[in-house]
Amino acid sequence: MNGKVYIIGAGATKIGEHWDKSLRDLAVEALFAAVKDASIDKRDVEALYVSNMMSGELQGQEHLGALIATWAGIPGVAACKVEGACACGGVAIHQAYLAVASGLYDCVAVVGVEKMTDVIPSDVTAALATAEDQDYVVFTGTSFVGLNALIYRFYLEKYRVKQEDIARFAVHCHKMAVSNPYAQFRRPVSLEDVMSSPVIADPIRLLECAPVGDGAAALILCNERFLKENPRDDLIEISGTAVATDIVSMHERRDPLAASALRRALDIAMEKAGIETKEIDVLEVHDAFTILGILPLELMGYAPPGEGWRLVAEGQVEPGGKIPTNTMGGLKARGHPVGGTGVYQVLDIVTQLRGKAGSNQVEDAEIGLAQNFGGVASTVAVNILKRVR
Amino acid sequence: MVWAESVPRVWRERVKKYRLLGGKCLKCGSVVYPYRPACPYCGHEELQPLELSRRGRVINFTIIRHPPTGFVGKEPYVVAIVELEDGARVLAQLTDVKPEDVKIGLEVEAVFRKYREQASNGVIEYGIKFRPV
Numbered sequence A: 001m002n003g004k005v006y007i008i009g010a011g012a013t014k015i016g017e018h019w020d021k022s023l024r025d026l027a028v029e030a031l032f033a034a035v036k037d038a039s040i041d042k043r044d045v046e047a048l049y050v051s052n053m054m055s056g057e058l059q060g061q062e063h064l065g066a067l068i069a070t071w072a073g074i075p076g077v078a079a080c081k082v083e084g085a086c087a088c089g090g091v092a093i094h095q096a097y098l099a100v101a102s103g104l105y106d107c108v109a110v111v112g113v114e115k116m117t118d119v120i121p122s123d124v125t126a127a128l129a130t131a132e133d134q135d136y137v138v139f140t141g142t143s144f145v146g147l148n149a150l151i152y153r154f155y156l157e158k159y160r161v162k163q164e165d166i167a168r169f170a171v172h173c174h175k176m177a178v179s180n181p182y183a184q185f186r187r188p189v190s191l192e193d194v195m196s197s198p199v200i201a202d203p204i205r206l207l208e209c210a211p212v213g214d215g216a217a218a219l220i221l222c223n224e225r226f227l228k229e230n231p232r233d234d235l236i237e238i239s240g241t242a243v244a245t246d247i248v249s250m251h252e253r254r255d256p257l258a259a260s261a262l263r264r265a266l267d268i269a270m271e272k273a274g275i276e277t278k279e280i281d282v283l284e285v286h287d288a289f290t291i292l293g294i295l296p297l298e299l300m301g302y303a304p305p306g307e308g309w310r311l312v313a314e315g316q317v318e319p320g321g322k323i324p325t326n327t328m329g330g331l332k333a334r335g336h337p338v339g340g341t342g343v344y345q346v347l348d349i350v351t352q353l354r355g356k357a358g359s360n361q362v363e364d365a366e367i368g369l370a371q372n373f374g375g376v377a378s379t380v381a382v383n384i385l386k387r388v389r
Numbered sequence B: 001m002v003w004a005e006s007v008p009r010v011w012r013e014r015v016k017k018y019r020l021l022g023g024k025c026l027k028c029g030s031v032v033y034p035y036r037p038a039c040p041y042c043g044h045e046e047l048q049p050l051e052l053s054r055r056g057r058v059i060n061f062t063i064i065r066h067p068p069t070g071f072v073g074k075e076p077y078v079v080a081i082v083e084l085e086d087g088a089r090v091l092a093q094l095t096d097v098k099p100e101d102v103k104i105g106l107e108v109e110a111v112f113r114k115y116r117e118q119a120s121n122g123v124i125e126y127g128i129k130f131r132p133v
């Protein structure tokens, strides 16, 4: 399993409320965009990984592998759905990597998709909660926001940080999304806007939450053998990849703030990539809620525990700063169509490594790292990309 | 939401849910709720069934203001992490208390209450909630 794996194509739909598009429409649109970007024939794709969390609950539709393969006009291809709550996108990329690195396939596709606006909000809330234990946690009537609110309060109690300082992460993401054509919210918000928005589950406010939206993103992965027949010069390697899990119910963990699955996935992926934290040029964190944007910055050592907020307040997470983070808007403003999210994160890093991020470009970006959380960081996927020239 | 309308699913968990049946790991000593075949902390596969203490304290809580389907109209309500006297942690609703009066450290006791009603068949799901002592 020493074969190198490259990303040669990336494509996506804009994220938003696509009333006129179905789950399959979105997935096929993104897949075709990635195939076109890779300059390959779609029949070159030998396996298709569809990442999605809630099609069963929200569309009454499973079996997305064969469905999307059929609608993309590539029936016959090996295909399956990959599920891991909100981390399914990152997990699907990990699985696709394994398939290519094993030597079994030369060229595979990942398409991440979620169609969230087909149902009423309380049904989306109920479906998102299925990331947790239905019999013993969801049964209580907690929402997924409620579980993250518990993490948030653990943090505020432990470090005595003001909520405004954490909430500022949302302001950062909106600022970054303005120039991203795929973003759901291409407009800035103020800290006052965030702090005066309604409380969803104490202490989390509406504008601290990633929005509900529809979208799909896709990647084309290949090996060196495929590249010999389809040469190109803007290569990006997946230099490290890992998936780790934690006790599924956050309240059972010895230290709910330890994020042990993130720690483990980072250690494995970074060792594989042979890099240290200081070599990362661009970072994607899973800011489904503002607190989840701050915690990883501390865990990775960019700031001491309890002081991650300073990086945001000082602009150190912007291009040109110490660790440019969520430079295309993150989950908060680019959007969080759940099954698509982990793929959008990697697509955003591809954009940076190709030097195509426009006004948000991180100068000479060479290495990027994406973290994708499922549940309350119960599943974490880490994917590391490296520009090859 | 097909999963929300299952009678056997409610029936099968009744002992663990209604009696707070947990387990004590015979290797590392951890006490967990509910009872299960393997310890989540050390992986050991011998857990002694244990009816857990019905007293504990709130170690964290949130107030749900935008509930999932099945709980709409009940908001606002409090969901808390309760640490029982024997060390197990349980996620449950608090009851008989105003949300604004809940504080970390609140001493609570278990009571048997209704959680939700299955929309299509009227089956009522009961479980343990906690109220201030």
Ligand SMILES: [Zn+2]
Residues within 6 Å of the ligand: B025, B026, B027, B028, B029, B030, B039, B040, B041, B042, B043, B044
């Ligand atoms: Zn044990």
